[in-house]
Amino acid sequence: MRIRANDLVILFSRLAIGSVLLYAGFMKAVGPSAEFAAVLETYKLFPPSLLTPLAIGLPYVEMWTGLFLLAGLYSRQAALLSTLLFASFLTVISAAFLRGIDLSSCGCFGSDILSPRYTFILDVGLLVLSLTTFRLTKLPPPLSLDRAFPKV
Amino acid sequence: MNIHRFLLATLLFACPLLAVYAIKQTNWGPILATPKSRQTGDPRAKVTIVEYSDFQCPSCASVDPTVHKYLELYKGKIRLIYKYYPLPRIHENAMTSAHAAECAASQDHFWPYHDRLFETQLSWAKLQDPATSFMAIAEEVHLDIQKFQACYADPSPLKIIEADSQEAQAHQITSTPTFFIGDDRLVGSVVVTDGARAIEKALRQ
Numbered sequence: 321m322r323i324r325a326n327d328l329v330i331l332f333s334r335l336a337i338g339s340v341l342l343y344a345g346f347m348k349a350v351g352p353s354a355e356f357a358a359v360l361e362t363y364k365l366f367p368p369s370l371l372t373p374l375a376i377g378l379p380y381v382e383m384w385t386g387l388f389l390l391a392g393l394y395s396r397q398a399a400l401l402s403t404l405l406f407a408s409f410l411t412v413i414s415a416a417f418l419r420g421i422d423l424s425s426c427g428c429f430g431s432d433i434l435s436p437r438y439t440f441i442l443d444v445g446l447l448v449l450s451l452t453t454f455r456l457t458k459l460p461p462p463l464s465l466d467r468a469f470p471k472v
Numbered sequence: 473m474n475i476h477r478f479l480l481a482t483l484l485f486a487c488p489l490l491a492v493y494a495i496k497q498t499n500w501g502p503i504l505a506t507p508k509s510r511q512t513g514d515p516r517a518k519v520t521i522v523e524y525s526d527f528q529c530p531s532c533a534s535v536d537p538t539v540h541k542y543l544e545l546y547k548g549k550i551r552l553i554y555k556y557y558p559l560p561r562i563h564e565n566a567m568t569s570a571h572a573a574e575c576a577a578s579q580d581h582f583w584p585y586h587d588r589l590f591e592t593q594l595s596w597a598k599l600q601d602p603a604t605s606f607m608a609i610a611e612e613v614h615l616d617i618q619k620f621q622a623c624y625a626d627p628s629p630l631k632i633i634e635a636d637s638q639e640a641q642a643h644q645i646t647s648t649p650t651f652f653i654g655d656d657r658l659v660g661s662v663v664v665t666d667g668a669r670a671i672e673k674a675l676r677q
Contacts (some may be wrong), residue, residue, distance in 0.1 A: 349492045351644045358647045358659035374638070383488040393480055424562045433561070433646070466674045 330395075330461045333449040337402050338390035340446060345382030347374075347430030359427030363416050371427035381405070389453075392464020406447035413440055497552045503652070504639055506553045509577040513543055513551035519674040520655060524555045524640045526648040528563035528597050531660055533590040535649055546671055554586065556636040557648055562605060565602045570633045572606040575623035582611040648672060 348356050357375035360366055366374060385405060388398035409428070413436055416423055426439040434442075460466035503522055508515075517629040523539070543552060556574070558566030569589055577583030588609045596605035603624065610620045623629060640650070651658040651667070654674025658666055 345488070346492070350486065350495045351646070351656055352659075354657045354659045355644065355646045355650075360661070361660060361662075377559075380488060384485060387484045387487065388481075391480070391484060393477065393484060424559075430644075430646070465477075465480055469474060469480065471477065472474045 326456050327342040327462045330453055330456050331463060332394060333453040334395065334399075334461065334464075336391045337399075337446055337449055337453065338386045338388075338466055340442070341382045341386030341402060341405070342390065343386075344429050345384075345386060347432055348427075349379035349383065351430040356427055356430070359425065362421065362423060362427075363412055364419070364421060365412060365415060392461055392466050393469075395461050395464055395466050396454060396457045399450055403447065403450040403454055406443050406450055410440070410443045410447060413443065479532050503553075503555075503643075504635070506555065507577065509582045510554045511551060512554075512583055514548045515551060517551040519546070519548050519550045519671055520553060521550055521671075522553045522555060522652040524557040524636070524643075524645050524648060525559050526556075526563055526566045527573060527586075527589045528566040528593065529559065529648045530593070532649045533593045534573045535661055535663050536587070538588045538667060540669060542667055545668075546675075549675060550671060553581070555640065557634040557640040557645060557650075558633060559648060563597070565597060565599065567630070567633065568602060569596070569606070571629055572610070572620075572624060574629040574632055575620050576610065576613065578623055578629070579612050579615050579619060581615055583611060585611065585615070588612060 344374065353372065353375040356379070357371040360371050360375060361368075381401075385398050385401045388394055389402060413423075416436070416446060417440075419470055422435045425433040426436045428439055460470055482547065485498045521539075527533075539552065541549065556570045558570045560601060573582060573585055573589060576582050590606075592609065596602040599605060606624065607617065608622070610617060643650075645659075647659050649660070649663065651663050651670075653667065654677060655669040656666075656670040656673065663670075
């Protein structure tokens, strides 16, 4: 089987994005949702009625996207979703920077604290990888369930 | 739709739900007993409020008047327990202020000292060495200064603070203040808007 350079890029991207999303979602989901809701409140961007549903729901969306990317099932759709997720994260964090909000933690990894500056860099990198994966995944990627169980 | 793909997708959707559910069944450990000096309100009160807080945290200072209001409003019905949870990574004087407060607690003057620390937070929070401010508060609340100085120079009270911090981490607390009122966990300034509701709910149980 001949492996093209594009396939390697897609594989690496899927593993990187999938692992980060799965870890970030899991760390938030196993922690108390009130803690994540409190962090979301510090961004001063969301209406109070949205904080709890977002704090409960977002970690699962991240985990599902991560798992689908890692397993390579509906890879293109998962890559599109991860692109939208990272674009949203960047928008939210940039809005906080621009308004001079002092965030002690981005809240991205639950009880693991990562400074918003590093988060910004990480999000930019993962956004680029997500967009690349989405654009390159025209056919079922290598080592994926999409290839093992192609659409009929 | 291909049945295999559908089944695999269902499995991938179910995995995180089951894993998180299983982990959330874990008991994170009990809230340990706290010395009487760091408790206020009626000791026989039906509802116990546990607060994990950092003296240098601005939100902790801002919710303090509300907590006082609840203690007044629900006199005889609630009891407040204070737990140290300094966050030295973001608040450089968090640990020293907790140390000073513990020294006040050892002289049974924790609460007046606690109140003054929050009231004067802006004046000492950014100091390189806040010891002078802490001594001034000690004098203000009529502590035995010699004892206070000896205690402040002694690192052993830090063990008490670290024990509280470890307990907070075991409860997966990442923000201060965090309040436990009955079954409710209120994080940050939420206690201002939801505290009374949580107390009423706990009183009804």
